[in-house]
Amino acid sequence: YSGDLKNGIRSGRGSYEWRSGQKYEGQWRDDERHGTGTETWPDGRKYFGEWKEDSFHGEGTYTWADGWIFRGTFDN
Template sequence: MPAKRKSEKKEEQVFVEEEGRYVHEEQSARYVGGLRRLTESTFRCRHGRGVFMSPTIRYDGDWHEDEMHGNGELRFLTTGDLYRGQFSHGVFEGTGTYTWASGASYEGAWRANRMHGLGTYTDVNGKVWNGKFYNGTGPGLTPFAGGICKEKAAVKKEVEEAVALKTAGVL
């Protein structure tokens, strides 16, 4: 019979949650809000409710161990786009509304930063698509760079025109 081992008891890490602020001068970023650190450490991570600002984004919402997690509002300062809704481990996940600077918007389900599930997309002209979206695209829509969608019929027409111009030697 093998000898009995003494049970090795793992030492539990103790965290301290506090409010605070930091400035990251190299990236011109700053944060104000909830922080978490190990009792014996000076390293802190964003945790709880807080606001993060950099030259490209502004996030006001929930954090979990240095990731956007929970509910929040993310503004893309360089494009003017805005997302309000749920996050999971730093990505759009759950329900939320994304509004492009152009005026187009999507309200509904998200998975891994993509429109996925039931939702409503409204284009810049006010035309509305309701239905089930899959992996970033929905009924009758084709995704383009920057998240802008076009009707599949319009895309087909543009492709046909481009092929005709290429065939004619114009392109």
């Protein structure tokens, strides 16, 4: 993790990379992805949009590895 901390937990702007190569860059609140951010996977998938309590939530764009794209509203 590289980014802002509040009382020792992720809060504010930051990026995190899992051992698998999956990456998240964006906003955090109380150690969860929350706000606007981008997640990418090693196989080429990508999500950019709004997050709430560590889940896709709100307006966003999900792109599959084969190029298919969904733009719309996500609910957890």
